[in-house]
Amino acid sequence: MEFETNKPTSFVPYQLCYMLIVSPTQWQKFKDWRQFAEQPSGTGPFRVTKFVPRERLELEANKTYWDAKRRPKIDKLVLLPMPEPTTRLAALRSGQVDWIEVPPPDSIPQLKGAGFTIALNSYPHNWTHTLRLDKEPWNSKLVRKAANYAIDRVGICKSLLNDTCIPATGVVYKGHPWFGKPKEIYDYNPAKARELLRQAGFDASKHPAKAVHLISTSGSGQMLPLAMNELIQKNLKDVGIDVDLQPVEWNTLLTRWRAGFRTPENEGLNAWNISWNFLEPWSGFGRFFHSKSVVPVAVNTMPYINPEADKLIDEAEPTFDTNKQNELLARLHEIIVDDAPWLFVVHDQNPRALSSKVKGFVQPQSWFVDLTSVTVR
């Protein structure tokens, strides 16, 4: 197989996991996408044996998988969609399933006490408010920094989400090769936030900063949006920033975000709360912070225009030496953290709860999990 790119780009190997390669032979067999989807053909370690849309997907181990070391240790795998968190929890606790994704945070101490394993790890996810930079109050770097110093991230992670997230002080988390050494480390410092606001010409009693933020009531990667946003709203209010939260349904938020701030519907807004991933340099930085990515080309909605950031992204793309590329991206990250175009809040840790029968699972720093090493006693 051969890929052609229109310029030298080192991002392709990262992006390969999203290039979904389908079997032409299977397509020729059905010539119908529905049948193709219901009877997929692949070369993976598991084979589909039964598929009932919206109900269940059953897979069996592929005993002839090409990589003998990664042949599954379990014979059968059943995946059941359960959108309701309490239903997932009950199914796990009653022994109907051995593994659930995203247990409700409240249930974690109880699950641990009952002998279940809670798997957590940092992975490329950030939960932020993307700020509008061409309008008051977020057009002022001082106000943006003040807001970032006003948020009690440790409180959100510890008290609200039972340690299923880690505080975010940048686009990526501390310890990530792209984190670098930003000048600003946004800890919870309301006094510093008030001082920065005063320098920006705002005052909690006489002239508070005011903003309208669009948030969702639920949604993919949004964690507990209502509770988290109410806490953030209170934190910001405490230092003199009045944020009016406007909750909408998740897909409505996505539709409005794609159109950008400069539409009649979004004109009154100052930010939106959407969680992101940063799987590779383009999804982490290019699409948000390059001046060529301004809406409608990609999703730089703020818009964030910084020639220095453009230069670093442009340099990172054709740099095939990973260490050098990491250095460039770390420098870029330092600039972005200092500019604070987002409210950095938390990184999710992708919690999942496993029964004590499940062994051999390693929680990856990725959306994708490896089930070939898993055994069930």
Place this chain on the structure above:
Amino acid sequence: MWVYVGRRLLLAIPTLLGASIIVFAMVHLAPGDPIAAVMPAESSKAEIEATKRAYGFDKPLPVQYLVWLGRVATGDLGKSIATRRPVILDVRDALANSLVLALSSSFLAFVPGVALGLLAAFRQGRVLDKVASGLAVIGVSVPHYWAGIILIIVFSVQLNWLPAMGAANDPGLVPYLRHIALPTVALALIPLGVITRVVRSAALDILNQEFVVALRAKGLAARRVFTHVVKNSAPQILTVLGLQFGFQLGGSVLVESVFSWPGTGYLLNLAIFQRDIPVLQGVILVLATFFVLLNLAVDLLQTLVDPRIVRH
């Protein structure tokens, strides 16, 4: 009689058309773009437009409605945006599951509900009446999704007797009954309460009428008086039973979601969050049609038990 039946059948047509317009308009008036849910964030305008054209979302709403109605009339409810499967297949499977759940929960609610209501009316003011009325108040007041969660905690998590979610995957009646038991009980609670209360008040209403006093004065046996009372309160009871059955079928979104029961409520819930408009329209339309037909059946049944309705 036949004139009345014909008139009711004809009246059902504009009702169904009205329902179809409301269903179509409701889904389009709700905020959010169905295409946004399925297209990647960086999709170009041209790609979004092409997808809109493919699903017919680029045409004016009245045109979209007529095209949709024409297809619906031939049994084609379109294709799901999320799964690309014909909606009719999804609705068919889901409706079958919901019908079974509605029938089982209605049976569980109607039989004891009518019995308790009648007993309470005939024993007005006594212990039995107080117990039945108390049970009815509990049934009406307990939110069924909450009752569902409590049932799961007790019977699935603590006692481990019954599965917590889903429909049976293994063949056979026993696995099927084990899976349907808890959602049936959860769904039966509200109609049980409503029916007990309505039957009690309907029967009391009749019991207080002069002709019942006359029947008793004539020395008629209690059993015969009971028959007269039941027959006279039947139209009111039938109306409530019909409505409650309709609610069981269409109003089980919460219970089906709590138990992940793959019925129309569960499908509706998923379709709402995926903005899967063809599925939403298909499910709501089929449920609305069922409701209209159910009301028609109840109306016709009422004419059988109470001929005065035809005369009026």
